[in-house]
Amino acid sequence: MARASTTSDAFNAVAEPRRREILSYLAGAERPVTEIVIALGMEQPSVSKHLRVLRDVGLVRMRCQGRQKLYQTNAEAIRPLHEWAATFERYWQHQLHRVKERAEAKMRQASAQTNDQNPHPGKSKTETKT
Amino acid sequence: MARASTTSDAFNAVAEPRRREILSYLAGAERPVTEIVIALGMEQPSVSKHLRVLRDVGLVRMRCQGRQKLYQTNAEAIRPLHEWAATFERYWQHQLHRVKERAEAKMRQASAQTNDQNPHPGKSKTETKT
DNA sequence: TTGACATATTCTTATATGGGAATGTAATGT
DNA sequence: ACATTACATTCCCATATAAGAATATGTCAA
Numbered sequence: 001m002a003r004a005s006t007t008s009d010a011f012n013a014v015a016e017p018r019r020r021e022i023l024s025y026l027a028g029a030e031r032p033v034t035e036i037v038i039a040l041g042m043e044q045p046s047v048s049k050h051l052r053v054l055r056d057v058g059l060v061r062m063r064c065q066g067r068q069k070l071y072q073t074n075a076e077a078i079r080p081l082h083e084w085a086a087t088f089e090r091y092w093q094h095q096l097h098r099v100k101e102r103a104e105a106k107m108r109q110a111s112a113q114t115n116d117q118n119p120h121p122g123k124s125k126t127e128t129k130t
Numbered sequence: 131m132a133r134a135s136t137t138s139d140a141f142n143a144v145a146e147p148r149r150r151e152i153l154s155y156l157a158g159a160e161r162p163v164t165e166i167v168i169a170l171g172m173e174q175p176s177v178s179k180h181l182r183v184l185r186d187v188g189l190v191r192m193r194c195q196g197r198q199k200l201y202q203t204n205a206e207a208i209r210p211l212h213e214w215a216a217t218f219e220r221y222w223q224h225q226l227h228r229v230k231e232r233a234e235a236k237m238r239q240a241s242a243q244t245n246d247q248n249p250h251p252g253k254s255k256t257e258t259k260t
Numbered sequence: 261t262t263g264a265c266a267t268a269t270t271c272t273t274a275t276a277t278g279g280g281a282a283t284g285t286a287a288t289g290t
Numbered sequence: 291a292c293a294t295t296a297c298a299t300t301c302c303c304a305t306a307t308a309a310g311a312a313t314a315t316g317t318c319a320a
Contacts (some may be wrong), residue, residue: 001276003133003307004146013301015145016134016278027221031296046279067287067296075221082215084150089212091205092159109186132305133277146308163267176309178268197266197317262320269314277306284299290292 002088007056010081014059018042023073026060030070137186140211144189150182156190163216221224223230 006012014020021040033051037044045094051071055059058077061078137141144150151170155161163181167174181201184190188207193200 001308001310002138002273004279005211005276006133011147011150012133012145015142018278019140020141024217027218034295043280043298045281045299049278052298064287069297073218073221075225077219077220078215079222080239082212082219085208085212087154088203088205088208091203095205104290131278135298135306136308148308164265175269176295179308182268193305194310194317199267233286264303264319266317267315269312269318272310273309274309278304280301280302282301285297286295287297288293288295290294 003065006053006114010057010059010077012055014081016050016053018046019059020105022047022050022054023059023078026071026073027075030063030072032065032070033067036071116118136183140143140187140189140207143187144182144208144211148176149184149189151182152177152180153189153208156201156203157205157257160193162195162198162200166201182258206241 004012006016014023017049018040022036025036031039033044036042036047036051040047042050047107051060051062057072058074060071061074063072074079136146144153148170152166155166156170161169163174163177165174166177166181170177172180172218181190181192185201186190189204190201191204193202
């Protein structure tokens with residue numbers, strides 16, 4: 001089986017850097033296609049195709065206004081992604097904590113080795129930053 | 131040009147559902163490959179290949195222990211994704227706010243229509259939710 | 261050394277791109 | 291009606307899978 005279609009879900013859709021650029025550009029305001037083309041320096045057909053994908057997964061909304069079509073990011077559709085990533089938040093906090101602890105342990109050890117006569121390293125006032 | 135390689139960055143790597151499953155499974159603890167195979171019901175070569183991709187982009191760490199290799203999710207590597215998504219947080223909050231306001235406006239209107247004699251709808255004490 | 265166990269890699273194949281070029285389509289101005 | 295503007299779609303093609311099967315590599319045990 002080949003890779004899943006980019007229109008299968010938001011995860012696949014945002015895997016493409018250009019599409020992420022477009023989403024960021026369209027986050028705050030509605031814009032016609034031509035403006036995206038100019039602002040991001042991409043070919044017009046390319047932009048249209050990316051917008052098509054983004055629209056299929058609900059990441060952008062479109063509204064017609066005369067001969068132009070105004071696109072805007074539908075931020076709501078990015079939440080699932082945010083929430084999935086947030087699932088790992090506690091783990092990276094754990095990891096950071098452990099890294100910090102290891103660093104401090106190493107520091108204490110080095111400190112103890114440097115001034116061997118000092119039996120109580122405690123918190124050194126200087127050099128608290130890594 | 132075809133789609134970017136899955137080993138190019140975390141965004142491409144997590145576009146694959148199986149890989150997300152693996153990451154979730156390996157988030158809390160180190161596990162040998164066989165356990166992943168059994169727990170997630172995938173073929174062993176498939177797991178190995180996904181782990182390879184995940185390792186290439188730094189999403190998992192590996193440690194050898196005798197004849198088995200223990201893998202664990204490197205949650206740190208998911209942060210960029212989380213932060214990118216967080217960029218849109220204020221926008222979906224805006225949108226939710228607007229949706230809520232529109233709903234309330236509609237409600238006020240309906241209320242005003244129901245009891246036409248009431249010239250001052252104001253905030254009805256009942257029915258403030260939704 | 262010979263197995264047995266744990267993983268990784270290679271090969272094949274059906275499928276899905278994404279960019280470029282060319283073309284199609286719809287709405288507007290004159 | 292006709293040219294123009296604003297987008298969308300189609301065709302072609304080099305590339306990248308992801309699953310399945312078969313095979314290779316690495317490690318420990320007797």
